[in-house]
Amino acid sequence: MSIVLRSKFNRASGARPALPIRFSNTDSRAAIRNKVVKSPLAWLAEQYSVGPRQVACAAGVAVTASLLIIVTGAVVRVTGSGLGCPEWPNCTDSTFAATPETGLHGAIEYGNRLLTGALCLVVGWLIVGSRLRRPLSRPILRGAWLQFWVIILNAIVGGITVWMRLSPYVVAAHFLAAILLLTTATVTWDRSRREAVPTPPASPRARALGTILLFTSAALLVVGTVVSGTGPHAGDSSDVTRLPLDWTSITTAHATLATAVVALTIAMLLCQPAGARRRTAVLLGVLLAQGAVGVLEVLTDVHSGAVVLHVLGSALVWAGAVRVFLDTRRVPSRASIIPEFPPAGRRAAQSEVAASPRRLYARVPGLPADPPRCADGVRFSSHLDPYPGARVDVRLEPMTEEEFGSWKVGAEAHFTQSILRSGVPATAAAAEAAETFAALLPDGVATAGHHLWYAYDGDRRVGFLWLKLTGFTAFVYNIAVEQDQRRRGYGRAIMEAGERWSRTNGATTIGLHVFTHNHGARSLYEQLGYLETGRRLSKGL
Structure with missing residues (x-):
């Protein structure tokens, strides 16, 4: 089924809705929004979208441009070109640009002014990208617009600097205005890179x-x-x-x-x-x-x-x-302020992720590097406390061959049940689960690239983690918490331990699959900063 959206403007006849637009007291906000003509950016946002990575790239370019204009301002100063263009906004009384008569000093000063125009283009690109970003981030969009207005402020202060014939007080204000631009650019860039990461x-x-x-x-x-x-x-x-x-x-x-x-x-x-x-x-x-x-x-x-x-x-x-x-x-982030205990009736946050209709990816957070790996595995202390004053302490230990045999039986049965809940017949679900495990782990715990751990809190086993590392990408195939240990923060601690291990071993991105019906796991992954990158749909015939 497809949905076609039509505007109120009839393209064939060129007719527009009658003005003025009237609102009644009973109109909802959505109805009012539909009656009001959208801005060009709002219309563009309905047609196109931009990912967070592209916006972060634009924000980084804005930071670079801010640094560059500070450096070129210093070049203008040390070369004695501050009055190379003796007027503002024109360079001279009769010309907008520098002329041969203004010499090298005029070219240097005018080049610095042209760089301000280039900076406006960069920030304009950032504003458009921030508006088209999905999901939309209001702080990033506000930061982009703030950079634009600070550029206007810089231009005005620059003009006053010329009019005041390089008064040291105004020159100092001009430099601090440029630093203000760098500040807004840095904050926006930081937000664009870190917003989704706990x-x-x-x-x-x-x-x-x-x-x-x-x-x-x-x-x-x-x-x-x-x-x-x-x-x-x-x-x-x-x-x-x-x-x-x-x-x-x-x-x-x-x-x-x-x-x-x-x-x-x-x-x-x-x-x-x-x-x-x-x-x-x-x-x-x-x-x-x-x-x-x-x-x-x-x-x-x-x-x-x-x-x-x-x-x-x-x-x-x-x-x-x-x-x-x-x-x-x-x-x-939400990962650190939402309690570990879901409301009554919600599922505990565990997942069966060997193959599923939803794919989520996240940047590996900037967590502390792991200590050197020892025989007893990787140790990780969660930053989240299920109770005030309590801490979740998880140690990951590689599975042995004997442990893998018993684990595979239970994991395969659990995966079969997950497939059944997705609407697949019982016989086909069992066959699919068996084929999946055979294809993914043909050599058991020795399968190249795959890593299987049991998670321990002290001497108590609390769950397990199955992860594969391929180049710069890690993928979580399975994670679960023991039935009697759920709702205590172990699911999050195990996931973050896996992220730390992946980062230490060179991964820059981590992903996983999750079944649509597993609401608790989906909620946990979203809190941890994972973003949905695809969805598989099916229909019974």
Whole structure:
């Protein structure tokens, strides 16, 4: 059966609905929406859709463009091209673009203005992609629109900078406006990449350090603009007013703040768990490189090339501080706020996933790397507590040949029952289950690429996991929790243990099948960040 949607505009006759559109007090919201003419983006969203990965790519390009415009602004400054185009929005009194008379300085300044136009195109692409994204994310869409308005703000402040003949106060405001654009781009990019991935909450100490680190980094940026306002690079070859401050004293204060930021980053690194340190470690590396560039500036008497590198480093430091802050302040995903106990009458969250009509995939979360594998298997502690003060502790141990034999009998019988509930006749269901297991595990536990574990909490067996690793993709064939251990958080802990093992062994994506009737398992997987990528339909004849 197909459904055809028709608009109120008759294409054949060109007739449009009579105006004005009238609403009654009894109209529902849906009826009102149908009467109101949709915006072009809303109409486009009904015709096309874009995946989360494409939107994340666009957001990443916007971050890169924001960094690039900061760097080109520094190039304009150190080359003395700030007034290469002496007017705004035109370059000169008589021309919009640079002319041969404006020389190299005019070309550099006008090139920076053209880059702003390119940035508008990138952000426009992000706005359209965010609106077409499925599922639609309002925070990402708002972030994209906010970038557009910050670009407008930058253009206005840039014009004022030219009109004020490179006043150091306005130049500092122009740089901070560019940093504001980088901030909105970084936040949007972070949301686009992390929205569907469960994130464990940070400790109170990490949250406090993240906040202090962000504000100290902001102070470092502001003092850096004061250093630039008192330094030798005024932005133009002509005589430009500088800030009436002692450059040496301001530089010393700037270095002191930089040292404080490095110390806070190290403290942050020490208080984070092993798997959450990557962003902080990258920030620390950028800070150390930035310090080396600062020393190079002093040794080269503030060489213009070193200044450009220092401006780039300051932007990267700020973006890194923002991302570390977001890690500590991130609102826990549904996976970490929904109780482990489903309401009465709901199924427990276990799955039989050897073959099924729904396919779900998820990015492997940025969980801590596993410790070196030992003879007793992989150990994992869940971040979710079924009771206040309690913790779920799961250890995965590989199945032996003897254990595999008994496990296969029960798993095959369970899989047969799942196929029966999907409407397949009993004889065919049993045959399909037997054929599936024979094809997937011809060599038992020794089958290449397949990994089967029993899950233990202490000495008590609580479930099992069957996973296959192929290249960069992991696939969960089966997971189950023992009948008397369900609704205690073990299903989630086993799944997350499998994700950690997959990530450690090179996987970037993990997927699974789940039967449509298994509502509890579907709910758990969606909470863990899995997205549906396909659905198989059948009809009895």
